Structures are given as C-alpha cells and as structure tokens.
Amino acid sequence: MNPWPAIDGIAYGGDYNPEQWPRATWEEDVALMREAGVNLVSVGMFSWGLLEVREGIFDFSWMDELFDLLHSHGVSVDLGTPTASPPAWFFAQYPDARQVTRDGTVMGFGSRGMAAHSSPEYRRAIVRVADALAERYAQHPAVVMWHVHNEYGVPVGEDYSPRSAAAFRAWLQRRYGSLEALNAAWGTAVWGQHYEEWEHVAVPAVAPSVVNPAQRLDFVRFTDEQIRECFVLERDAIRRHSDKPVTTNFMANQHWGSDLWKWAAEVDLVSDDHYLVAADPEAHIGLAIAADLTRSVGGGKPWMLMEHSTSGVNWQPRNVAKRPGEMARNSLAHVGRGSDAVLFFQWRAARHGQEKFHSAMLPHAGKDSRVFREVVELGRTLKRIDAIRGTRVLADVAVLWDFESFWAQDLEWRPSEDLSHQEQVRAYYERLWRDNITVDFALPSHDLSRYRLVVVPSQYLLRAEDAANLNRYVEQGGTLVVSYFAAVVDEHDAVHPGGFMRPLEPSLGVWVEEHLPLREDDAMTLSWTHDSHHQLSADMWAEDLVVTDADVVAHYVDGPGAGKPAITRNQHGSGTAWYVSTRLDADSLAHVMSAVYADAGVAPATLPEGVEVVTRHGDSGTYVVAINHADEAADLTIRGNDLLSGDNAEGTFRLPGGSVAVVRTVNEDTHPDRGPGQ
Numbered sequence: 001m002n003p004w005p006a007i008d009g010i011a012y013g014g015d016y017n018p019e020q021w022p023r024a025t026w027e028e029d030v031a032l033m034r035e036a037g038v039n040l041v042s043v044g045m046f047s048w049g050l051l052e053v054r055e056g057i058f059d060f061s062w063m064d065e066l067f068d069l070l071h072s073h074g075v076s077v078d079l080g081t082p083t084a085s086p087p088a089w090f091f092a093q094y095p096d097a098r099q100v101t102r103d104g105t106v107m108g109f110g111s112r113g114m115a116a117h118s119s120p121e122y123r124r125a126i127v128r129v130a131d132a133l134a135e136r137y138a139q140h141p142a143v144v145m146w147h148v149h150n151e152y153g154v155p156v157g158e159d160y161s162p163r164s165a166a167a168f169r170a171w172l173q174r175r176y177g178s179l180e181a182l183n184a185a186w187g188t189a190v191w192g193q194h195y196e197e198w199e200h201v202a203v204p205a206v207a208p209s210v211v212n213p214a215q216r217l218d219f220v221r222f223t224d225e226q227i228r229e230c231f232v233l234e235r236d237a238i239r240r241h242s243d244k245p246v247t248t249n250f251m252a253n254q255h256w257g258s259d260l261w262k263w264a265a266e267v268d269l270v271s272d273d274h275y276l277v278a279a280d281p282e283a284h285i286g287l288a289i290a291a292d293l294t295r296s297v298g299g300g301k302p303w304m305l306m307e308h309s310t311s312g313v314n315w316q317p318r319n320v321a322k323r324p325g326e327m328a329r330n331s332l333a334h335v336g337r338g339s340d341a342v343l344f345f346q347w348r349a350a351r352h353g354q355e356k357f358h359s360a361m362l363p364h365a366g367k368d369s370r371v372f373r374e375v376v377e378l379g380r381t382l383k384r385i386d387a388i389r390g391t392r393v394l395a396d397v398a399v400l401w402d403f404e405s406f407w408a409q410d411l412e413w414r415p416s417e418d419l420s421h422q423e424q425v426r427a428y429y430e431r432l433w434r435d436n437i438t439v440d441f442a443l444p445s446h447d448l449s450r451y452r453l454v455v456v457p458s459q460y461l462l463r464a465e466d467a468a469n470l471n472r473y474v475e476q477g478g479t480l481v482v483s484y485f486a487a488v489v490d491e492h493d494a495v496h497p498g499g500f501m502r503p504l505e506p507s508l509g510v511w512v513e514e515h516l517p518l519r520e521d522d523a524m525t526l527s528w529t530h531d532s533h534h535q536l537s538a539d540m541w542a543e544d545l546v547v548t549d550a551d552v553v554a555h556y557v558d559g560p561g562a563g564k565p566a567i568t569r570n571q572h573g574s575g576t577a578w579y580v581s582t583r584l585d586a587d588s589l590a591h592v593m594s595a596v597y598a599d600a601g602v603a604p605a606t607l608p609e610g611v612e613v614v615t616r617h618g619d620s621g622t623y624v625v626a627i628n629h630a631d632e633a634a635d636l637t638i639r640g641n642d643l644l645s646g647d648n649a650e651g652t653f654r655l656p657g658g659s660v661a662v663v664r665t666v667n668e669d670t671h672p673d674r675g676p677g678q
C-alpha cells in the first residue's frame with residue numbers, strides 16, 4: 001500500500017465540522033475552500049451521536065450529501081471515526097463504561113473523551129461504528145484516508161474503573177507470569193506490599209501516602225497499551241473494507257502519555273497536532289521539537305501536520321493571537337522539518353460551544369479578514385513549493401527521547417522537584433537549534449551509528465542493555481554527551497546496583513556517589529579545570545562524582561560539590577563521552593557544547609539572530625527553508641531559486657523580517673553519504 005493518500009499537492013485544509021451548521025452554509029464553505037486552495041478536510045471525529053443515532057441504527061444521509069458536495073468541489077476527505085466522543089445513549093446504556101479518575105471520580109457527560117478503554121462494551125461499540133463507516137465510504141471517491149479517534153489519551157488517559165482493574169491484573173499476569181516475579185519486580189517487601197493473591201493486586205489509586213513507583217510505572221505502560229489496542233481494533237475494522245492509509249493524530253511534545261515510538265509502528269502514516277505555547281516568546285522552538293520528534297518516530301518519512309491554529313487557541317491561560325505572517329512561518333517550519341501537509345483546527349470558527357473562541361481558517365469575521373487573506377495566501381505558497389513533497393530531512397545529531405524514562409522520572413519523591421525532563425530536553429535542543437544543527441530524536445536502543453553526536457538530556461531510566469548500546473556507540477567512534485540524573489534506575493524503577501550511573505561507567509569513566517540538589521534560588525560557579533579564569537554558572541543540581549577514567553574538564557568552585565569534578569570527558573575506544581553533572585546556564589552550555597561539537601566533527605552554522613534554516617533533500621532537489629522570526633531583515637548566504645518570490649539567490653540573499661523563503665539550492669549537499677533519520 002502507498003501510505004500517502006491520493007491528494008494533489010501538499011495537503012491543505014483542516015478539521016471541518018459541518019454538522020454544526022445549516023446546509024446553506026456548506027455551499028459557502030466549499031466555495032471558500034476552493035478560493036483558499038483547500039484540498040483535504042478531516043470530517044466526523046465528533047459526530048458519533050449524529051451517525052449512530054441509537055445503538056446499531058445509523059443515519060448516513062447528511063454525510064452522503066456532504067461527501068458528494070466536497071467531491072464535486074475537488075476537496076478530499078480524511079474520514080474520522082467518532083470514538084473520542086461516545087453518544088449520550090451509550091453512557092446511559094453502559095454506565096460501567098465511564099472512566100474513573102485516580103481519586104475515584106466517575107466522569108460525567110456533556111464534554112468529550114473516550115469511555116473506559118478496557119470496557120468490552122466500549123470496544124464493541126467502536127468496532128461497530130468504525131466498521132459501519134468503512135463499509136459505507138471505503139469506495140467513496142472523496143475519501144482518501146482514515147483518521148481514527150482524536151488525540152488518544154487526552155483529556156483523560158488513565159482509568160481506575162473496575163473494568164480497568166481487571167484488565168490491569170490480566171496484563172500483569174501476562175507480563176510477570178507469577179506473583180513471585182511481580183513481588184520481586186515491584187520490590188513489594190517495601191512498606192509491606194507483599195502479595196499472596198492476584199485478586200489483591202489493584203490499580204494504583206490514591207492511597208494514604210506515595211504509591212509504589214514500579215506499580216505506577218507499569219500502570220502507565222498498561223494504560224498506553226490498552227489505548228493502543230483500541231486504535232488497532234478500529235484500524236483493523238477499517239482495513240477489512242479499505243486499503244487507504246489509516247492514521248491517528250499525535251501530540252508530540254505536548255502530551256507525554258503515549259509512547260509515540262510504539263504508536264508510529266501501528267499507523268500507516270504519522271500525523272501530529274501542534275499548538276504554540278503562548279506563554280513562551282520563542283514557542284517556535286517548541287514547534288521545532290514537536291516536528292522533529294514526529295518525523296523521527298515516523299522513521300524520517302514525510303508526515304502530516306494534522307492540526308495547528310491560524311491564530312489564538314481558546315484553552316491556554318492567555319490565548320495570544322498570531323501576528324501577521326506568523327501562521328505562514330509556523331506552517332513552513334513544519335514543512336521544513338518534514339511535513340507534507342498543513343492542516344488546521346478548524347475550517348470555520350464555531351458559533352456554539354466550548355471552542356467558539358478558537359481561531360479558524362474562516363474566522364467569525366468572515367472572508368474579509370486578515371486571517372482569511374493569509375489563509376488564501378498560504379494556499380498559494382504551498383502550491384509554489386509543491387516540489388518539496390517527498391523529500392527528506394537529514395540529521396547528523398540525535399537527541400534521546402524516551403517516554404518510559406520520562407514517565408518514571410515524573411513519579412513522586414525524586415531528589416528534587418526541580419528536576420524536569422522537559423526543561424532538560426529543551427535546554428540542549430535549544431542550543432542545537434540556535435547553532436542551526438538539525439537533529440533527529442532517538443531511543444537509547446536504536447542503532448545510533450549514523451550519528452556523529454548523540455545527546456542524552458534526560459535518561460533517568462536506562463535499561464542495562466540500552467546502556468551497553470550507548471557504550472558501544474562511543475567505543476565505535478561516536479561522541480556522546482550525557483546530562484545529570486542519568487542511568488539512575490532500571491525498567492522497574494529500581495536503582496542500578498553499585499551506585500548511580502554505573503551502567504554508563506564504561507564509556508563515561510565516571511559514576512555518581514551522591515546526588516547534591518540545591519535549595520531553590522541557590523546558584524553555583526564552576527571553573528574550567530585547565531583555565532581557572534574561565535568560569536561557568538549553574539544551579540539546581542550537583543553531584544558527587546567518582547572519576548575512574550575520565551578527564552575532569554570543569555569542577556565546582558562552590559556549592560555542595562565545591563572542589564569536586566563537575567564536567568568530565570572520556571576517550572573510550574575510538575569515541576568520546578562527556579558527562580555534565582549540573583544544570584548550566586545557557587551561555588555555559590553553549591561553551592561546553594562547542595567543545596563537544598569539536599569532538600564530534602559537527603559544524604554549527606552562524607546565522608543572524610532569530611533565523612531558522614532547515615534543509616530537505618530529495619531527487620527533485622535540495623530545498624532550504626529559511627524562516628526569519630525576527631523583525632529585522634537578515635542576510636543569508638544561499639545560492640539557488642526562491643520558489644516563493646521567484647528570485648534567484650546569488651550568494652547573499654536578503655530575507656525580510658518575519659518572512660520565509662524556500663530556496664531550491666545549488667549549494668553542495670553537506671550530507672551526501674547520510675541516510676534518512678531513524
């Protein structure tokens with residue numbers, strides 16, 4: 001099967017909820033869609049109650065009419081299954097299928113979110129509705145792909161209902177085989193949790209104090225698997241009727257409950273929803289992380305930006321409107337990082353309900369508006385850069401992103417509440433972003449040999465075999481940089497024997513005797529060991545390192561680790577491994593990373609402040625997507641043809657403030673011998 005839907009051009013459009021509007025509006029919608037260059041809309045995700053009006057009784061009449069209308073106007077359909085929002089009759093009939101929160105609250109109706117994912121009644125119902133839709137529309141010429149559910153795992157993922165408890169027990173029996181093995185893995189000798197009967201093993205509901213972290217970690221794994229099983233049930237129901245690609249929309253870098261590496265293996269093509277964090281003045285860096293992660297979990301293949309917003313959203317504390325040009329910059333940033341689609345939530349702003357203050361392609365103000373004019377212009381832009389489709393982003397550097405480790409680190413009673421994987425990943429990624437170094441994300445179990453540099457910002461949980469993989473990577477010539485609080489526990493959240501970070505000692509030449517967290521607002525100075533005039537600043541965290549092999553690059557001048565090693569570098573086999581045991585400020589991290597780049601043979605690019613450049617490579621050419629996030633014009637050195645303005649860039653190329661260029665370049669390909677991302 002060709003995993004890309006039959007769409008002419010870069011997919012452009014968004015969620016379309018015509019069931020919220022009278023028929024007369026549909027005619028206006030399709031006319032304006034044509035004007036904007038829309039070629040794909042996602043339909044049906046929240047329409048279960050209007051499709052299956054009573055259990056087993058379907059009314060497809062409105063959808064039949066809609067799809068014919070869309071098809072006659074050249075707009076294709078990404079058909080959503082409505083299972084993120086079961087109807088009123090379902091919950092009335094099956095009250096036991098309601099989700100229960102950790103504190104025992106039974107979820108009510110009138111909102112959205114799936115039912116209990118382990119409920120047999122819910123599972124039967126989702127298969128029935130997916131099957132009915134697929135049977136009805138598999139051959140409809142408008143339908144080019146399938147969109148199962150909507151954003152699995154939110155707003156509520158974990159379910160503490162009796163149904164879930166029974167399924168959890170069965171899952172544990174499969175995983176551990178015996179109670180003896182479960183008792184050992186969970187360390188139930190602690191606080192008298194020892195089990196003699198399977199019936200006594202329960203979901204980790206709220207308890208008088210902190211619940212066993214190994215139990216909670218398994219519950220997160222179980223939850224993710226149960227939810228994925230629901231996806232697979234629907235996907236397989238669709239596949240019985242249709243061979244068109246099936247996806248579900250991820251939320252990379254915005255929701256951490258789904259192990260996207262595992263999810264990506266189940267979908268035909270990867271798609272992602274991304275919303276700027278309005279409180280972050282450089283939210284485009286978070287966007288870049290999300291886009292790189294989406295591409296990486298999808299194995300480097302082109303992916304779909306399934307949703308983003310034309311302007312403000314409605315669910316953040318302060319929903320900042322996008323400035324003129326920002327929507328285009330965001331859209332092209334996703335394209336630059338591998339998306340062959342630019343889709344939005346949603347086509348027409350809703351008059352009613354919870355999302356009426358959310359922006360849309362067609363705002364409440366109508367077509368004579370700034371947003372709609374920019375939407376039309378973006379449609380034209382995407383046509384001009386059509387040749388970029390199918391090309392790939394190549395990276396020399398990988399940053400590890402391991403959901404299991406993040407889940408474990410997020411549990412209670414860690415050495416400092418200031419430890420944050422999000423912050424650590426962002427700090428290292430941001431450095432690479434500012435140095436214009438494109439990265440893939442990867443797991444510690446992946447074959448990393450294609451990368452010159454592997455960055456490990458937050459790997460609290462590290463399996464022994466994955467540590468061996470990282471050690472091997474260094475031995476065979478790679479450069480590794482590991483940040484603090486790494487390789488602390490194994491897959492059961494049990495501390496590695498012999499001290500913290502022992503599994504990485506072979507490559508790092510150092511292990512950790514004691515964690516030395518700082519009080520809030522305390523700061524530290526570090527000194528470069530061979531140049532005492534050169535000082536670095538850090539805060540939050542220090543460690544007492546035991547150096548068995550490495551060179552000490554910098555040591556703590558003051559703070560709880562005063563006089564002790566802080567940053568080390570070790571030659572192992574034909575590679576080099578760095579360890580950074582504290583949270584450096586941005587300038588200090590820049591300094592350390594420039595030394596790391598030198599070891600790795602990675603070349604940072606110096607570009608004007610606020611300019612982002614990403615390159616896609618393919619048979620049709622090499623495309624430099626250059627985005628100027630700053631207000632001032634920037635001069636870049638590129639040779640080629642700007643597909644947007646039609647201008648030839650002959651060396652120096654002027655990129656006006658806030659604008660984007662997509663230059664088909666004749667510059668030398670800097671990665672001729674590199675394969676696509678992981």
Ligand code: GLA
Nearest residue numbers: 150151273275307313345358
């Ligand atoms: C999510 C959902 C959409 C919509 C948007 C609003 O991404 O998938 O249905 O609610 O948020 O930002």
